[in-house]
Amino acid sequence: MATAAPLVPAALVDGFVHPALAAGAALAAVPLAIHLLNRQRHRPMPWAAMRFVLAAYRKTRRRVELENLLLLLLRMAAVAALALAVARPFTGAASPLAGLTESRRDLAIVLDASASTAYGGETETTFERIVDRARELVGELDGGRGDRVRLLQAGAWPRLLAWTDPADALAVLDLLDEPTDEPLELVAALGEVQRFAAEEAAGTGQSGVEVHLLCDLQRNAFVEGEPSTEDTEPEAAAVGARAPRLVDVLDALAELGTRVIVEDLGPAPIRPPNLGVVSIETVGPLAGPGSPAELRVGLRNFGSETRAGVRVALIVDGERRPSRIVTVPGRGQAEVVFPLVFEHTGDHAVPAVLEGDRLAVDDERVTIVRVPEPVRVLVLNGGPARELERDAAGFLMAVLTPLDEDGPGRFLPPAPFVATQRAPRDLEDEEVDLDAFDVIWTVDVDGLAPGPVARIEERVAAGATLICGMGPRVDLEHWNSRAWRADGSGLLPAELVRTISASSRESGYYRVKEFDAAHPILRFFADERWRAFLTEVPIHDFVAVHPAENARVLATLDDEGAHPLLVEREFDRGRVLLWTTSFDASWTRLPVLAPQAFIPLVHELTRRGGDLRTPPLHLAPGGSVTAEVDTFPREMLLARPDGTRRAHQGEVVELEGARWRLPVVEGDETEDAGLYSLSSEGGPTVLFAVQLDPEEGDLERLEPAELEGLHEVLELHAPRSGREADGSAGDGQRGELWRWLAGACLAALVAEALWAGWIGRRRRMA
Numbered sequence: 001m002a003t004a005a006p007l008v009p010a011a012l013v014d015g016f017v018h019p020a021l022a023a024g025a026a027l028a029a030v031p032l033a034i035h036l037l038n039r040q041r042h043r044p045m046p047w048a049a050m051r052f053v054l055a056a057y058r059k060t061r062r063r064v065e066l067e068n069l070l071l072l073l074l075r076m077a078a079v080a081a082l083a084l085a086v087a088r089p090f091t092g093a094a095s096p097l098a099g100l101t102e103s104r105r106d107l108a109i110v111l112d113a114s115a116s117t118a119y120g121g122e123t124e125t126t127f128e129r130i131v132d133r134a135r136e137l138v139g140e141l142d143g144g145r146g147d148r149v150r151l152l153q154a155g156a157w158p159r160l161l162a163w164t165d166p167a168d169a170l171a172v173l174d175l176l177d178e179p180t181d182e183p184l185e186l187v188a189a190l191g192e193v194q195r196f197a198a199e200e201a202a203g204t205g206q207s208g209v210e211v212h213l214l215c216d217l218q219r220n221a222f223v224e225g226e227p228s229t230e231d232t233e234p235e236a237a238a239v240g241a242r243a244p245r246l247v248d249v250l251d252a253l254a255e256l257g258t259r260v261i262v263e264d265l266g267p268a269p270i271r272p273p274n275l276g277v278v279s280i281e282t283v284g285p286l287a288g289p290g291s292p293a294e295l296r297v298g299l300r301n302f303g304s305e306t307r308a309g310v311r312v313a314l315i316v317d318g319e320r321r322p323s324r325i326v327t328v329p330g331r332g333q334a335e336v337v338f339p340l341v342f343e344h345t346g347d348h349a350v351p352a353v354l355e356g357d358r359l360a361v362d363d364e365r366v367t368i369v370r371v372p373e374p375v376r377v378l379v380l381n382g383g384p385a386r387e388l389e390r391d392a393a394g395f396l397m398a399v400l401t402p403l404d405e406d407g408p409g410r411f412l413p414p415a416p417f418v419a420t421q422r423a424p425r426d427l428e429d430e431e432v433d434l435d436a437f438d439v440i441w442t443v444d445v446d447g448l449a450p451g452p453v454a455r456i457e458e459r460v461a462a463g464a465t466l467i468c469g470m471g472p473r474v475d476l477e478h479w480n481s482r483a484w485r486a487d488g489s490g491l492l493p494a495e496l497v498r499t500i501s502a503s504s505r506e507s508g509y510y511r512v513k514e515f516d517a518a519h520p521i522l523r524f525f526a527d528e529r530w531r532a533f534l535t536e537v538p539i540h541d542f543v544a545v546h547p548a549e550n551a552r553v554l555a556t557l558d559d560e561g562a563h564p565l566l567v568e569r570e571f572d573r574g575r576v577l578l579w580t581t582s583f584d585a586s587w588t589r590l591p592v593l594a595p596q597a598f599i600p601l602v603h604e605l606t607r608r609g610g611d612l613r614t615p616p617l618h619l620a621p622g623g624s625v626t627a628e629v630d631t632f633p634r635e636m637l638l639a640r641p642d643g644t645r646r647a648h649q650g651e652v653v654e655l656e657g658a659r660w661r662l663p664v665v666e667g668d669e670t671e672d673a674g675l676y677s678l679s680s681e682g683g684p685t686v687l688f689a690v691q692l693d694p695e696e697g698d699l700e701r702l703e704p705a706e707l708e709g710l711h712e713v714l715e716l717h718a719p720r721s722g723r724e725a726d727g728s729a730g731d732g733q734r735g736e737l738w739r740w741l742a743g744a745c746l747a748a749l750v751a752e753a754l755w756a757g758w759i760g761r762r763r764r765m766a
Helices: 019-041 050-087 126-139 166-173 186-201 234-242 246-255 392-400 424-428 450-461 476-483 528-535 595-609 704-710 719-730 738-765
Strands: 089-091 106-112 148-154 158-162 209-215 260-264 275-282 292-301 307-316 324-328 333-341 346-354 364-371 375-381 417-422 439-443 465-469 494-501 512-515 541-547 552-557 564-571 574-579 637-639 645-647 653-655 659-661 674-679 686-690 714-717
Touching: 019 050, 050 738, 106 126, 106 186, 126 148, 126 166, 126 209, 148 166, 148 186, 158 166, 158 186, 186 209, 186 246, 246 704, 275 307, 275 346, 275 364, 292 307, 292 324, 292 346, 292 364, 307 333, 324 333, 346 686, 364 674, 364 686, 375 392, 375 424, 375 595, 392 417, 392 439, 392 595, 417 424, 424 450, 439 450, 450 465, 450 476, 450 564, 450 574, 465 595, 476 494, 512 528, 512 564, 528 595, 541 564, 574 595, 704 714
Parallel strands: 106 148, 106 209, 209 260, 260 714, 375 417, 375 439, 439 465, 465 574
Antiparallel strands: 148 158, 275 292, 292 333, 307 324, 307 346, 346 364, 494 541, 512 552, 552 564, 564 574, 637 645, 637 674, 653 659, 674 686
C-alpha cells in the first residue's frame, strides 16, 4: 500500500494513483520563494521626501501585509491542489473524506466457458446461467459516472471480450450462446486479471478492481495435478519450474489487495451424473486394406451410480454400424472392441457415439484411422551369403516378404511392405529411381561411392528414411569420410569410432541395458511379456559411436561405456536410424534366438520410416494443423463439425518429391470438437479430428470449505441471493478525490484573480 505524502495526513488518504506526481505539491512553495527573492532585490535608501510616504505606510502596513499574504496563500493553494489532483489521491470507506470520493467501480468478470459448462439443467445450461449472471453484474454499472468493466472468456486461454464501457460488455454478452470445447485454464485467466489489476494499481501496491469468477466450480479446474513423471530431465524440470501455478497467481492478487469472488453457477449435486467417450483407438498397427482390424472404445462413468444398458455405436465413413450394449460401473470405466475391415487405403473418419445425456459434448468422439499404403523398401545387401544366418539382407527380406503358399517373396494380401533387394553398386546406375522407395536399408555395406551417397542424401532430405545396420564388412573410416560431418550435417547420426567385441562368444556378451519404451519402434517391448526378448539376447560385437548433438539415443548396451545400440536423427524432412550391431547372426543372436523380438523390431523400424508424411490427425481444441499432399491444391475448402464450409486461404509451399504443403489451419479455426476436412479441387481430402479433453466430462465440484481452504483470496458467494451475494464487494472499494481537488484549484485561481484585481483597483484609487 502506498504511503500518503507528508502534505496530506495519512488518516485522510490511503495513497495516490500516481505517487511520484504527489511531490509536485512542493511546487506550492514557488510563489513564496518568488516573493522572498523580490524582497531581497530592493535596497532601502534614505530620502527626505519619503518620510511622509513612510508615515502614511505605517498607518496601512498591517492591512497591506494581510492582503499580500492572502494573495500568496491563494496562489500556493492553487498550485498544491493542481499537483494533488494530478496525483489522484484515493481513500477507503473508513476515511473522514469518504463522503467526498467518487463511487466509480472497476469490475473484472471472468466467464467460465469450458466444455463442462454445457451441462444442461431442467431449463438452461450452466453457461446460460453464467451469462445471465454476468448481465446482472454489468447492469449494476453506470458508464456515465466512469464505471469500467473487463469481460474475460476463459477456456484453454483467456479472451478479452470487452475492456471499458459497460454498454459494450452487454452487447458482447448478447452474442454469447454456447461455451467452448476447451478445458478451463484458471491460471491463465486469473493471470490476465492480475496483469491489468497491477496496471490499475499503477505502482501504488493496491488495486480497486472487483473480480468475479463465474463458474461451475469444477474440481479439475481448481485442484492442480501432480507434476508429470515424464518430466524427469533437468531441462524439462526447469521449464516446469518456470510455469506459473494457481497459488502463485493468487499470491500476486493478494499483494494487490484484490479478492476473487467465486460465484457457483453449476448444477446442485457435488458429483453430477455423466457418461462420456474418453478414448477411441486401433488395437495395434493396421497392415493394410482388407486386413482385419480392431477398434477399442473407452467409456467412463463420472457419476456415482452404475449405468446399465449403455448403447455405443460406431459410424465408419458415414455408415452406422450395429451398436453394442455395455454396463459401466459408478466412477468406473468400460471398453468395447469393434472388429472392422477397411477395404481402401487412406484416412477414414470413425466417430463413436453414445446415447445423449445432459452433457452432449463428450457423447461423441472422433478418430481418424489411417490405412497405410504399402511401405516401399529398398534393401542394399553388402554381404550376400548362402547361409541365411550370415546374410543380413536375407533375414530382412524373410521378415519383410515372408514365404506363403504362392511362393517366396509374397505376403498374404494385403502386404504392408513391398521390398526390393539390390547390390550397393547398383546405385551408381541412374536408372535406379530412389524416389520409388520410402525406406532404404543398408546392411553390412562396406561403403558407398560419392554419387550414391549424394543421391541417398537427396532422397532422405525429401522425406525418406535411411536405416543403417553395422556388420563385419563395414569400413568405418570409409563411412565416416562419406556420410559423417563434425557439424552434424552428414547422413550418419553418429560418428563411427571402433568395433568392440566380447572376450568370448560362449561366456562373454553384451545385452540391452536401457531403451525408450515410449518410442513407437520399441513400444512393443514395454510389455513385460516381450521385454526379455530384447534385453536378454546376446550381442557379441558392436560399433562404438559418438552421437551427434541433435541425435536421439533410443537404446543402450550394458558395457562399461553404455554405448548406444540404436540412434535416431531427423535429416531435413526425412530420418536416419543407426543400428550399431548386425542384422544377422554374425554379431548378435537376436535374429536366431529371438525371432519374436526380431520380427516386430524390423517391422516397426520399417513402419516408422514410412509414416513421415502423417500429419497430426488428432489435436486438442485450438491446435493447428499442417498437412502435405501430392497434387497441387486448388480452391481449398475447410469443413467444420457443424457442417459449415469456408474457403481456406494461404500460401501453398512446394516441397521436394512433387509434394505441396497446405496452408496451416490455425487454432481459431479448430476450437470445436469433432471432424474436420480440408479438401481441394482434384486433390485428396485431409481429415483431422479435434478431441475433447476427457477430464472435461468429470463434473465433480469443490465443496465450499475446500475452495476457501485453497487460498485466502478466494471467496465463495451464492449468486442466487441477488444483490446480497456481492454486497460486500464494495467494502474494500477505494474512492478518488481528484475532482474535488481540481475544483479547489479552480476556485483558488478564480479567488486569486478577483482578489488581485480588487487590491490593484483599490490601491490605484488610493
